[in-house]
Amino acid sequence: MAKYLIKRVLTALFTLLVIATITFFLLRAIPGGPFTREKPLPDAIIRALNEKYNLDEPLFIQYLSYIKGLLTFDLGPSYRILGYTVNDIIISGFPTSALIGGIASLLIVVIGIPLGIVSALKQNSPVDYMVMFMATLGVTVPNFIIATLIIYIFSTQLGWLPSNGISNPLGYIGPVIALMGYSLSFVSRLTRSSMLEVLRQDYVRTARANGISERKVIFKHALKNALIPVITYVGPMVAAILTGSFVVEKIFAIPGIGRYFVQGVTNRDYTVIMGMTVLYSAFYIFMILLVDLAYSWIDPRIRLEGGAR
Amino acid sequence: MAKLNFDKVPKKDKLDTEQTRKSLTYWQDVWRRLKKNKSSMVGLVGVVIIVLLAVVGPWISPYDYSDQLSDYSNLPPRLDIREVGDTTFHVTRIYRLLELEDGIIVDRYNELEVDVINKINYYAKEIVLPADLENTSTYPLPATETLDANTYYSESWGIALTDGEYTFGDDAILVTYIHPDSPLHNLEFEGGPYDISDAVYFSELTTIANYGEANAADQQFDIDLGAESIVEKLDETQFIEEIRFFEAEVKLNYSYGLLNDNLVPTEFKDVDYTIEYKGDESLYTTDTIANKLFYFGSDSQGRDILTRVLYGARISLIVALIATLVNFIIGVTYGAVAGYLGGNWDNVMMRIVDIINSIPLVLWVILLMVVLREVVIDVTIAGKNYVIFRGTSGLGTIAIALGTVYWVAMARLVRGQVLGLKEQEFVLVARTIGVSNYKIISRHLIPNALGPIIVSMAMMIPAAVFTEAFLSFIGLGVSAPQASLGTLANAALSGFQSYPFKLFFPAAMIALMMLAFNFLGDGLRDALDPRLRKG
Numbered sequence: 001m002a003k004y005l006i007k008r009v010l011t012a013l014f015t016l017l018v019i020a021t022i023t024f025f026l027l028r029a030i031p032g033g034p035f036t037r038e039k040p041l042p043d044a045i046i047r048a049l050n051e052k053y054n055l056d057e058p059l060f061i062q063y064l065s066y067i068k069g070l071l072t073f074d075l076g077p078s079y080r081i082l083g084y085t086v087n088d089i090i091i092s093g094f095p096t097s098a099l100i101g102g103i104a105s106l107l108i109v110v111i112g113i114p115l116g117i118v119s120a121l122k123q124n125s126p127v128d129y130m131v132m133f134m135a136t137l138g139v140t141v142p143n144f145i146i147a148t149l150i151i152y153i154f155s156t157q158l159g160w161l162p163s164n165g166i167s168n169p170l171g172y173i174g175p176v177i178a179l180m181g182y183s184l185s186f187v188s189r190l191t192r193s194s195m196l197e198v199l200r201q202d203y204v205r206t207a208r209a210n211g212i213s214e215r216k217v218i219f220k221h222a223l224k225n226a227l228i229p230v231i232t233y234v235g236p237m238v239a240a241i242l243t244g245s246f247v248v249e250k251i252f253a254i255p256g257i258g259r260y261f262v263q264g265v266t267n268r269d270y271t272v273i274m275g276m277t278v279l280y281s282a283f284y285i286f287m288i289l290l291v292d293l294a295y296s297w298i299d300p301r302i303r304l305e306g307g308a309r
Numbered sequence: 310m311a312k313l314n315f316d317k318v319p320k321k322d323k324l325d326t327e328q329t330r331k332s333l334t335y336w337q338d339v340w341r342r343l344k345k346n347k348s349s350m351v352g353l354v355g356v357v358i359i360v361l362l363a364v365v366g367p368w369i370s371p372y373d374y375s376d377q378l379s380d381y382s383n384l385p386p387r388l389d390i391r392e393v394g395d396t397t398f399h400v401t402r403i404y405r406l407l408e409l410e411d412g413i414i415v416d417r418y419n420e421l422e423v424d425v426i427n428k429i430n431y432y433a434k435e436i437v438l439p440a441d442l443e444n445t446s447t448y449p450l451p452a453t454e455t456l457d458a459n460t461y462y463s464e465s466w467g468i469a470l471t472d473g474e475y476t477f478g479d480d481a482i483l484v485t486y487i488h489p490d491s492p493l494h495n496l497e498f499e500g501g502p503y504d505i506s507d508a509v510y511f512s513e514l515t516t517i518a519n520y521g522e523a524n525a526a527d528q529q530f531d532i533d534l535g536a537e538s539i540v541e542k543l544d545e546t547q548f549i550e551e552i553r554f555f556e557a558e559v560k561l562n563y564s565y566g567l568l569n570d571n572l573v574p575t576e577f578k579d580v581d582y583t584i585e586y587k588g589d590e591s592l593y594t595t596d597t598i599a600n601k602l603f604y605f606g607s608d609s610q611g612r613d614i615l616t617r618v619l620y621g622a623r624i625s626l627i628v629a630l631i632a633t634l635v636n637f638i639i640g641v642t643y644g645a646v647a648g649y650l651g652g653n654w655d656n657v658m659m660r661i662v663d664i665i666n667s668i669p670l671v672l673w674v675i676l677l678m679v680v681l682r683e684v685v686i687d688v689t690i691a692g693k694n695y696v697i698f699r700g701t702s703g704l705g706t707i708a709i710a711l712g713t714v715y716w717v718a719m720a721r722l723v724r725g726q727v728l729g730l731k732e733q734e735f736v737l738v739a740r741t742i743g744v745s746n747y748k749i750i751s752r753h754l755i756p757n758a759l760g761p762i763i764v765s766m767a768m769m770i771p772a773a774v775f776t777e778a779f780l781s782f783i784g785l786g787v788s789a790p791q792a793s794l795g796t797l798a799n800a801a802l803s804g805f806q807s808y809p810f811k812l813f814f815p816a817a818m819i820a821l822m823m824l825a826f827n828f829l830g831d832g833l834r835d836a837l838d839p840r841l842r843k844g
Binding site: 015018019022023026027029030031136137139140141142144145148151152156246247251261262265266273277280281 | 664668669671672673675680771775779782783795798799805806809812816819820823824
């Protein structure tokens with residue numbers, strides 16, 4: 001187990017390095033730079049700025065010094081948000097994004113999976129149709145439309161929720177729902193279909209034939225296997241949700257980190273893009289590792305490569 | 310037992326017909342299964358209707374997607390109307406008066422309107438200034454404050470004014486600075502703070518010069534005249550009762566809606582505006598009728614939303630289609646080759662796929678858009694120059710960007726299929742008799758993997774529509790005046806509180822498209838691969 005973990009962590013670090021490298025060179029391939037303005041700055045100023053941020057050095061030297069910074073968790077200064085380092089930006093915005101994302105992820109799991117189970121158990125009943133109707137609606141309406149509808153109905157018309165910001169705890173409701181919409185629907189659909197498949201399998205029939213209570217059949221025997229595809233989806237989803245959503249944070253005016261990536265790309269703020277990419281990738285890889293560990297816990301037949309027999 | 314005890318079964322009772330079913334090819338069987346599935350047929354019909362609308366709709370429509378009737382901007386799909394005598398009026402949200410005949414807008418009170426709007430706002434706003442305002446000393450501009458050009462400062466009132474524009478585009482005078490000691494600062498009115506900028510925002514005096522003797526050289530001027538006149542008007546005017554459109558003899562009075570509540574007489578509390586025409590007066594909305602000029606309303610530039618939505622659906626579909634096609638060609642070829650060659654080739658090719666997969670989508674799209682913007686592919690045939698691809702439009706660029714990102718999933722899928730198929734006997738036979746690798750892949754492997762490929766493509770279309778909407782939303786979509794559904798929805802967001810219909814129609818169209826394609830995709834999946842059937 002320990003050997004497996006060490007191997008996976010090393011691979012993860014290597015993958016992270018590869019992603020950082022590709023993003024680094026891809027960014028420099030995009031025309032324009034962090035100091036390109038619609039009204040061009042004087043050459044002397046650009047030269048001075050490039051010198052200040054070491055952007056005048058050969059690309060490979062810049063790359064090496066960036067990687068060196070990365071190894072010491074120094075993500076460098078932002079070129080456009082003056083006076084802030086990327087570390088500052090992440091420290092100030094990430095807790096907010098992570099809190100909203102964390103609530104959303106938790107609710108997706110806590111609501112989505114039971115809904116899926118219920119509609120699988122009551123297949124073709126009104127409950128099933130209701131859940132599936134909501135789920136279909138959820139995957140077909142883009143989140144920026146859900147977000148604006150929430151603001152329109154609950155903030156403007158009814159006045160129940162604040163229309164932006166999170167100074168009031170009620171302010172979390174809108175963003176969390178907008179963030180959940182798609183994934184919640186997807187998770188409940190996925191749970192339902194994989195549950196239906198598992199319930200038709202022989203070992204479930206055997207368990208029932210042996211007279212094991214229905215409750216035990218569902219929760220002890222069927223659910224565990226049915227959760228495997230769900231966990232495969234939920235892992236990367238949590239990484240995506242925790243690191244903030246540009247759309248939701250923009251609409252609800254939330255000071256998270258979701259907007260920095262898109263802003264960074266349009267501004268060619270190299271270090272910010274790199275920082276956000278590395279942060280997201282690190283989360284993503286970590287979640288996939290967790291998912292793999294969860295597999296072997298749920299289904300002992302799935303053995304971890306190099307794990308103890 | 311004697312043979313005679315048994316009768317022969319007559320021929321017509323034999324169960325002949327039921328035993329055999331007409332033999333069907335794979336695709337006939339797929340079609341049969343698809344037809345049995347209700348929701349997928351709904352999806353199919355929906356897709357056909359949407360495609361027809363998107364293709365034909367913009368042609369039939371009397372408007373072009375870029376036609377602007379700027380006089381009729383922001384009209385909702387249902388108009389609140391007032392019937393005054395024998396004439397019907399509609400008043401827009403920004404108090405423009407339209408006359409209707411048989412539900413069709415025929416006249417508009419054009420020339421006088423701007424003045425009238427300014428005037429009523431001026432009175433309505435200024436009425437709430439306290440009347441006992443006095444200035445006791447002078448308030449020189451502090452050295453720390455600097456004024457922009459075109460800004461004028463009054464020492465006697467401690468206020469800086471500049472020519473500006475009100476949101477509606479009308480000229481206005483804006484308060485840009487108030488001296489902290491000035492009596493105009495921290496005004497209180499009826500127990501609450503009152504913002505002076507509200508009072509001067511709208512003005513019938515449309516330039517600074519009218520406010521007093523402006524001295525452009527040192528940007529100082531005396532506001533006495535203006536301020537006094539404000540105070541005077543406060544004394545003599547309770548509120549303005551009527552505004553006349555002189556030539557047409559229509560009086561539109563919307564001061565009730567703008568005035569502070571306790572200044573409005575009780576019987577007019579819930580009156581938004583009144584219209585008086587030829588002696589008849591209307592206080593309340595009499596009816597709402599369908600907007601026959603623009604069935605889905607018009608946007609802020611006076612463009613027909615129905616046409617824009619249909620056209621947007623067309624753009625979104627084109628983007629999705631090109632993306633799916635690119636994805637099909639690259640993904641299937643790449644996956645099939647990787648799977649068929651196997652070994653180290655497979656390993657290297659799949660690692661490349663992993664790497665591409667790890668690049669953030671937004672980064673990739675922006676890179677492509679910036680790079681492709683410069684690219685023009687053209688051919689010269691018989692002296693004539695045909696442009697095949699021009700990056701500037703944004704449409705081709707975004708489609709290619711989406712296609713080149715999404716093929717990764719397709720490549721994985723095809724590779725998996727091919728890995729299984731290539732071990733089967735028919736491939737071995739083909740190899741034995743010397744069929745070329747190209748033919749084995751194109752004739753034997755890909756057709757056999759077509760089921761999952763089609764399913765994946767059907768699911769690709771809604772995903773591409775979704776992503777395109779997202780990219781348009783963050784401002785990377787097709788460029789104006791073209792508009793995809795995502796661009797339309799994004800543009801509608803800013804005025805969403807006042808004009809929800811502008812968001813509703815594009816959003817509904819996106820949702821309908823997604824629903825139809827999702828239903829069809831689900832049905833196709835069940836029909837093409839019964840083993841995958843869910844529930």
